[in-house]
Amino acid sequence: MADDVKRHTYFSNPGGYSHAKQDQYKQYLRKLHQDFIESWNEKTEVDGKLSDFEKSRILGTGAFGVVYLVRHTNSGKYYAMKMLEKEKIVKLKQIEHSFYEKKILSGLNFPFVVFMKYFFKDNVYLYYILPFIPGGEMFTHLRKMGKFDESSSKFYGAQVILALEYLHACELVYRDLKPENILIDRTGYIKLTDFGFCKLIQGRTWTLCGTPEYLAPEIILSKGYGMSVDWWSLGILLFEMSAGHPPFYASDPMRIYEKIVSGKYRCPSHFSSELKDLVSHVLQVDTTRRYGNLKDGTLDFKNHKWFREIDWDNLLNSRIPPPFIPKIRSPGDATNFDIFDEEKIKESPVCLFEEEFIDF
Ligand SMILES: Nc1ncnc2c1ncn2[C@@H]1O[C@H](COP(=O)(O)OP(=O)(O)O)[C@@H](O)[C@H]1O
Numbered sequence: 612m613a614d615d616v617k618r619h620t621y622f623s624n625p626g627g628y629s630h631a632k633q634d635q636y637k638q639y640l641r642k643l644h645q646d647f648i649e650s651w652n653e654k655t656e657v658d659g660k661l662s663d664f665e666k667s668r669i670l671g672t673g674a675f676g677v678v679y680l681v682r683h684t685n686s687g688k689y690y691a692m693k694m695l696e697k698e699k700i701v702k703l704k705q706i707e708h709s710f711y712e713k714k715i716l717s718g719l720n721f722p723f724v725v726f727m728k729y730f731f732k733d734n735v736y737l738y739y740i741l742p743f744i745p746g747g748e749m750f751t752h753l754r755k756m757g758k759f760d761e762s763s764s765k766f767y768g769a770q771v772i773l774a775l776e777y778l779h780a781c782e783l784v785y786r787d788l789k790p791e792n793i794l795i796d797r798t799g800y801i802k803l804t805d806f807g808f809c810k811l812i813q814g815r816t817w818t819l820c821g822t823p824e825y826l827a828p829e830i831i832l833s834k835g836y837g838m839s840v841d842w843w844s845l846g847i848l849l850f851e852m853s854a855g856h857p858p859f860y861a862s863d864p865m866r867i868y869e870k871i872v873s874g875k876y877r878c879p880s881h882f883s884s885e886l887k888d889l890v891s892h893v894l895q896v897d898t899t900r901r902y903g904n905l906k907d908g909t910l911d912f913k914n915h916k917w918f919r920e921i922d923w924d925n926l927l928n929s930r931i932p933p934p935f936i937p938k939i940r941s942p943g944d945a946t947n948f949d950i951f952d953e954e955k956i957k958e959s960p961v962c963l964f965e966e967e968f969i970d971f
């Protein structure tokens with residue numbers, strides 16, 4: 612007679628993420644791709660104006676401008692306002708990149724990436740209005756804590772994988788993955804921000820851009836490259852989250868590049884054997900051997916033993932408890948961000964570079 616005591620299953624993830632499940636998920640991604648292309652082909656409404664917003668403090672600064680916390684006067688809602696100075700964009704030859712940034716941001720629709728709510732321009736600047744993500748940069752939390760425990764790295768890393776898989780399904784290469792561009796939202800889940808280097812590509816592209824520690828060897832070697840560069844930077848991120856520092860590091864960027872193309876790095880001894888194994892499959896100089904870039908695509912991650920505890924469907928639907936929930940005292944609370952000095956806002960009686968930005 613059968614024992615009526617319930618029996619435990621000794622594998623938590625029987626069969627892992629099956630090909631059938633992945634095929635179904637790909638169908639969902641194809642739908643998101645279609646939506647993205649539709650938005651790409653429409654001219655986005657320039658449906659905001661500066662006077663609708665009250666400026667509060669600075670959240671971050673970059674090469675072309677500043678990101679402000681702003682309040683939409685009518686609705687009382689808070690947003691992040693990325694202001695890019697047209698003159699700087701022209702000088703640094705980034706017109707095409709900022710055009711892509713605008714077009715891409717306005718078409719994005721995925722739980723782990725930001726999107727653009729409004730866009731406008733004036734005589735001096737371009738303005739991208741994004742939802743305000745109040746938990747701060749992953750960078751700040753990572754530096755404060757030194758390193759994340761592996762279960763936290765897993766939680767964040769898995770979301771980054773889904774975000775990159777979504778972008779790639781939309782034929783977008785992201786090209787600037789790093790903890791500075793990963794924000795923590797009020798629920799403790801992530802949002803990828805900064806689409807300044809993101810580009811729609813069919814096949815290959817050649818531009819050298821990104822952040823030294825996160826550059827893939829094929830970019831450094833000036834080879835044509837595709838989506839594989841994002842999987843490389845995922846490998847760097849997985850390493851950095853759990854180690855507290857990136858795998859290829861030096862004060863001189865040239866030295867960093869030498870180390871990257873050599874492909875040699877050392878994992879800290881506290882890394883689990885599963886994490887070491889995963890990182891070694893991602894930090895493959897040879898793109899034909901790199902995880903993410905192989906025939907099974909992201910399934911290689913979804914079924915890797917380091918990610919055993921992750922239920923990918925629950926993750927997508929935010930049903931996994933996050934490792935921490937940021938402290939947010941009020942809707943416009945920006946205390947999770949560093950403090951910056953005030954920036955001088957430029958003015959001009961005439962519209963600068965009108966021609967160059969006519970299509971924006
Ligand atoms: N939607 C947002 N909510 C909150 N902070 C943001 C948001 N977007 C950007 N930031 C902050 O501004 C910083 C710079 O923005 P980013 O788009 O990365 O510009 P850059 O291209 O200059 O790096 C980010 O690292 C982040 O700290």
Ligand SMILES: [Mg+2]
Binds near residue numbers: 673
């Ligand atoms: Mg950035």
